[in-house]
Amino acid sequence: MVKAGSSVIAGLAALGLFIGALAACSAGGTGARDEGPARTDPVGSTAPAATASPAPTASPSPSPTAVNAxxxxxxxxxxxxxxKRDLQPCVANEYPVDVSYGNLTGGTATDVVVxxxxxxxxxxxxxxxxxxAGGKYQNVFQAEEPPVYAEIDRGDxxxxxxxxxxxxSVASPSGEEILTYRWSGDHFAQQSRTHNDYSHAVDGASPAPSDDG
Structure with a gap:
């Protein structure tokens, strides 16, 4: 009788543990879901998750090919x-030349100003x-009346x-003339001419007042 009673009690205890486990699962207790949130995609959906498109980047313009001026x-x-005789290096292999690259003549290749x-x-x-001009540089403009200097300004x-x-003195000219040229067909045509006079006031000093008394 003791053994039979013990078997019944053990069976009831096991049944209680099984019912408790079922109750824990149905009440949202910890289980297989603890590793992460459940999927919310519709059943049968195979669409990939949306990803942000990369912002477009502007391609840098190719640098002009340097020339030996x-x-x-x-x-x-x-x-x-x-x-040609005066074009000699000032220090070591440093020559007194300035070189500018840009589009002056409307071609596909870069023009060179020296x-x-x-x-x-x-x-x-x-x-x-x-x-x-076909892979060979052609002289299309020159000015050799010193002092003179040329620049590229918005295609002119x-x-x-x-x-x-x-x-x-060399450091103090009386003025300057600015001539603007634009490419016209096969040559540069002058568009405008501006003359500026410089002041010769020394350091901006005002003359001393005269003593009239």
Missing amino acids: VRLVKADPKVSTEI NVMTCGDAVGIGTYVYRD LVVTKQVYEKGD
């Missing part, structure tokens, strides 16, 4: 002998524009010439 000028038959200067005071003694060629009067 000294070699270009010295090999140019249009350049005067004096300019300014040749003096070593001592950087006075422009010659300016040249070269256009790529702007040439500045310093004006000196008798007694002016």
